[in-house]
Amino acid sequence: MQSGTLPRGFPKYWDWRVHDGGALNPVKSQGKCNMCWAIVVAEAGAARLKAKNYTDLLQLSSQELLNCCEKEIERTKCYTYSYTKAFNYIKKEGIRKEEENPFKAVKQPCQPKTQKQKSLAVRINGVIMIDHKNEDEFLMQVKEQPVAGCVIMTSEFTVLKGGIYEGTDVLDKLNQDNKFNLKHSILIIGFGYDEKEEKNYWIVKNSYGKEWGIHGYGRIARSSSLPDSKQSLIFRIYCPMLPKTQQGAHACWNYYYGSHPAAALFSVCCVCDDKHFC
Secondary structure, three states: OOOOOOOOOOOOOEEOOOHHHOOOOOOOEOOOOOOHHHHHHHHHHHHHHHHOOOOOOOOEOHHHHHHHOOOOOOOOOOOOOOHHHHHHHHHHHOEOEHHHOOOOOOOOOOOOOOHHHHHHOEOOOEEEEEOOOOHHHHHHHHHHOOEEEEEEOOHHHHOOOOOEEOOOHHHHHHHHHOOOOOEEEEEEEEEEEEOOOOEEEEEEEOOEOOOOOEOOEEEEEOHHHOOOOOOOOOEEEEEEEOOOOOOOHHHEEEHHHOOOOOOOOOEEEOOOOOOOOO
């Protein structure tokens, strides 16, 4: 872990569930459907928009990602998929609101977007990768927005309740054998320090329903609170970037996605660059 790069006054605790009125949608349950990647990507996109105050909090359709990222997969068969490829789908095709393609947790045929849906689809400009070995960089990015990441599955993780997950001997063995066949996508939504246990941790949102962790959220030890011999428990960290203003509908979000009383009358250009409004 690299350290010493955090700005003065950087907070010890951050939680996107409560910061700035909250930037997270309700916890979902993927059930037996292997779609954690779709849930995390849709949520990361919605959280990015809300965290940067570009829109009200949206629910974007993880079901669309499941249905359309691999169109040829058998109709009812869920599947593993790279969430970087799913982000690229949003960049190229855009993504609908959940009310237009509701969550079912089972694969269905991909429904083409109407012309109106194409014009109103939310798009991103791409993704950036965060170095999971650089904890300060990781912390600064999570303070800016929730980010997508991976963990290696263990039975202890799947039944996590309270406490801070610190990995297991089984996980250590998997890391030593370089076997990464049990990856699971999560959303990292904050960080903190447990004074009683004297441990730094990440706050994560899972897709196992509200029965997992505490109401669907859990804590995972940060590298700074793990022995030097242990690898980071979270890796492959990515966050979406919003598009810069261009001519045409791809650069703007209609107030259809907001709560403005003139919703049906006009659209506005939201972003001139990644930090400034038009």
